[in-house]
Amino acid sequence: MTAATETLAPGAPLRLGTRASALATTQSRQVADRITELTGHPVELVHITTHGDVTRASLSSLGGTGVFATALRDALLRGECDLVVHSLKDLPTAPCPGLEISGIPLRADARDALCARDGFTLYSLPEGARVGTGSPRRIAQLYAARPDLTVIDIRGNIDTRLGRIEDDLDAVLLAAAGLGRLGRTDAITQLIDLAEWPTAPGQGALALESREGSPVSAALAALDDPHTRNSITAERAVLNALEAGCAAPVGVSTLATSTASGRGHSVTAQVYSLDGMESLTVTRELPGVLSAQALLRSEELGRDIARELLDRGAATLAPLGR
Template identity: 45%
Template sequence: MKRTIIVGTRQSQLALTQTGHVIRALEQICAEQDLPYNFEIKKIVTKGDKILDVTLSKVGGKGLFVKEIEQAMLDGEIDLAVHSMKDMPAELPEGLIIGAIPKREDPRDALISRNGLELSQLPQGARIGTSSLRRSSQLAANRPDFVLEPLRGNIDSRLRKLEDEGFDAIILAAAGLLRMGWEDRITSYLPPEICLPAVGQGALGIECRESDEAVKQLLSLYNDPDTAVTVTAERRFLNVLGGSCQVPIGAFAQLNPGSDKEAPAEMVLTGLVGSPDGKVILRQSMAGNDPLLLGEALAGKLIAKGANTILASTGE
């Protein structure tokens, strides 16, 4: 007798596309391992999906796109959930865990401009749409002349607003565009030196109940160790800072494989805390092997440089 695993997801086009990718990958694993599972999608509307006329920083930040889904899992209505990792709060509700972090898509931000101009080619005073304080802070630091305006909505509606509302360009996560097959819309990729990604950007988090041993075992076969360890470092950095969508915070970790294959690969983690206006940008990189210790240490470095002042002033 096959068990039907109910998969919870937001109902946006991107969320459903991502969930479809995950289910197909899990079905392939089940076929290879002869595991007795079927999968069924349950669409769930989150608070973040309902509030589209206010910037994320003004309506509560992290957790806006996951709380209702997590409650459905705790209530037994669904068995696992597919999230964009960058939407996940640093701490999960008791009883829930991230069972798998599959291989990461491109973590960078992407520029989509109306006239095919790259960032450096955009004219003085160009209107840029972005839903993220992290992006607007770094763009303001790079190009103080830009007029940065909030841009909410699903990925397809934001692309429409580029044309309909007179923006010169908008900034979106490259991963969503690539998963949708819309890479032809990307004018250019913003390097992390100009726009450091959000914590976990480009990665998916597959969440499940800690008590569900069968689902945990299945998800362990889908987990990508390299992605998991780098995202863990980024999330630990965020957790120590206690950051939310009300504060411009970015982090990106990369593995540098050592010559000794028996030794753990060294990781380089870069973190950033900025003021919303981009006038203060604190940025630091550190290397290490332990993701939790590295995330903590880097957060400590930025706190020592004054990050707490920014966190306190913008978190009020």
């Protein structure tokens, strides 16, 4: 049978490809349970090793975006699994031939979280405090807020990073969503407001990817959250048009807004110099009607934001380009 005529038998098991890290398996198991709940299909996790799991080089030096996704996608294309789950902030913006993002579930907290010793917040950390992160965006934002800090490039899973607090670091910066999924919100001493600290495009959201046109793709549509997809479409369009990846100090976030006609949402993009001393910001209102046409408008809005940033000198301010 072709993919167009193939159907899933009721209750047929599905294979979900995932990295073996604690965070990846936890969020994949949460997705698997939700698939079973909504569709009746049991889901088996298939562990896949990626280049990002075996190298000790910094993610920014590897290009960041795609370092975890490529092996998952290759396994999916080879038929070793039926779907994969990505953290959307780690997924390249260019489409992968033969695959499609079939579902984007409701987004978790998109904010960054400071985890510090002695309950410190960003502005109460002592002068010269050592803060760990592997993200050029977070490094630039830290220097913009606190030029006196000593920022340390770190790698490792969430528990490894948290374990360095009070060892050789005063604090680490992590994604709130990952801490929440692992049940480690007790480590958070400050959640940083998106209005002052935009995070990575897609942060807090997951992407469910499957082979294009497959019956699995149709089943995963049950997990799709239209508002999350709309926001993500605009955010990732900014990143794509800037030709920026994880090595670029770029933050793009969707914020709730209040207007004369009621509540809405806006997309804010900020490009920083590597030292955080300069930045450019553009904000636009996000189309509110959730439809295929709205997704096209959201994508165009993201491209418009990127064009304005480039017109204002973003490419000379920060290292853009894939």
